[in-house]
Amino acid sequence: MNAPAIQPLVPKTAKERGKIAPAKFAHVALRTSKYEEMIAWYSKVLEAEVVLGSPIASFLTYDEEHHRLAILNMPGLEDQDRRYAGTEHLAFTYESLDDLFATYERLAELGIMPFWTINHGGTLSLYYHDPDQTQVELQVDVFETNEALADWFQNSDFGMNPVGVKVDVPDLIARYRAGENRDTILNRPNIEPHQVMAQMPG
Ligand SMILES: [Fe+2]
Numbered sequence: 552m553n554a555p556a557i558q559p560l561v562p563k564t565a566k567e568r569g570k571i572a573p574a575k576f577a578h579v580a581l582r583t584s585k586y587e588e589m590i591a592w593y594s595k596v597l598e599a600e601v602v603l604g605s606p607i608a609s610f611l612t613y614d615e616e617h618h619r620l621a622i623l624n625m626p627g628l629e630d631q632d633r634r635y636a637g638t639e640h641l642a643f644t645y646e647s648l649d650d651l652f653a654t655y656e657r658l659a660e661l662g663i664m665p666f667w668t669i670n671h672g673g674t675l676s677l678y679y680h681d682p683d684q685t686q687v688e689l690q691v692d693v694f695e696t697n698e699a700l701a702d703w704f705q706n707s708d709f710g711m712n713p714v715g716v717k718v719d720v721p722d723l724i725a726r727y728r729a730g731e732n733r734d735t736i737l738n739r740p741n742i743e744p745h746q747v748m749a750q751m752p753g
Contacts, residue, residue, distance in 0.1 A: 561701045580621035584628040588682045640686035651691040652724045667752035671715040672739045673700050693737045708741050714750045
């Protein structure tokens with residue numbers, strides 16, 4: 552019998568492992584020289600509100616957390632440069648496919664379009680650039696449990712294709728609204744090894 556290429560882990564929480572760990576992930580703070588533009592962009596994209604604003608810093612949230620995002624006003628910064636190590640993207644999970652699709656459409660009407668739309672297998676993900684070119688991933692989980700995700704990792708072609716398969720979101724929305732089932736909408740098709748690099752952005 553062939554050994555599986557990957558041994559996915561169904562994670563236990565640190566607490567379940569008897570450890571003291573943070574209770575939650577709280578917020579991200581971004582420094583910017585495009586202060587007003589960044590506040591407006593994140594307010595629109597995340598449906599966030601500014602809970603506390605000042606000329607120096609603004610704190611935004613969209614849920615029960617007092618702030619999920621801090622935006623710090625620092626005039627004169629240079630643009631980000633991908634030659635340097637740093638954050639690759641921030642990711643936000645929506646509750647449902649309906650919510651992700653509604654968000655895609657709402658943002659498209661505002662002229663905010665993703666630069667990469669991909670079915671990773673575990674998530675359907677829409678990647679946007681904020682005004683400073685930080686990547687923001689809006690996603691929905693394909694599987695309801697970590698066990699189901701681990702099972703998919705084990706039995707899919709993820710080892711060959713860890714990137715995903717690009718999707719046409721308007722097409723997915725049309726199929727979904729025409730009554731196609733969520734599972735087939737979110738099912739990542741198999742592709743050939745030579746097609747994997749073509750699934751990258753750009
Ligand atoms: Fe991600």
